[in-house]
Amino acid sequence: xxxxxxxxxxxxxxxxxxxxxxxSYTYANPTxxxxxxxxxxxxxxxxxxxxxxxxxxxxxxxxxPKIIIAPVFSTLNSVATELGALMNSxxxxxxxxxxxxxxxxxxxxxxxxxxxxNFNTSSRR
Numbered sequence: 131x132x133x134x135x136x137x138x139x140x141x142x143x144x145x146x147x148x149x150x151x152x153x154s155y156t157y158a159n160p161t162x163x164x165x166x167x168x169x170x171x172x173x174x175x176x177x178x179x180x181x182x183x184x185x186x187x188x189x190x191x192x193x194x195p196k197i198i199i200a201p202v203f204s205t206l207n208s209v210a211t212e213l214g215a216l217m218n219s220x221x222x223x224x225x226x227x228x229x230x231x232x233x234x235x236x237x238x239x240x241x242x243x244x245x246x247x248n249f250n251t252s253s254r255r
Contacts, residue, residue: 168203169212181216194220205229210248 170180178186181198188194198217203209204226217224228237228247240247 163203165203165206165209168200168209181212184216184220188220194222196222198222198224199227201227202230205248207248 166180168180170178170182172178172182181200184195184198198213200209200213204213204224205228210226213224213226216222226248228240228249232240232247236247237249239245241249243250
């Protein structure tokens with residue numbers, strides 16, 4: 131009858147067989163996320179967003195995160211640079227991903243300062 135069932139289950143006997151059920155859902159649209167959302171900001175009140183919010187984790191939880199990732203977004207130099215700075219400041223490990231579709235050989239040849247992908251960095255961490 132088109133009514134929404136909030137419990138997530140259909141009560142027995144309410145659907146006559148054979149019946150076609152129609153389900154709908156909503157989801158976050160990842161294309162609306164910008165690199166600046168991942169990097170984050172600090173507003174005038176001192177509230178942090180994005181990766182900058184990790185700096186509040188010690189005061190809130192008693193520890194800093196130790197592994198930091200930003201899948202897909204770490205292929206962007208701005209995000210990878212901020213990820214590296216954050217790793218060094220809170221003594222964490224971070225992973226920078228290769229662009230989608232990068233082959234093993236492209237990843238190897240793309241390393242270093244003259245590399246063609248975002249693997250032109252190194253860290254003791």
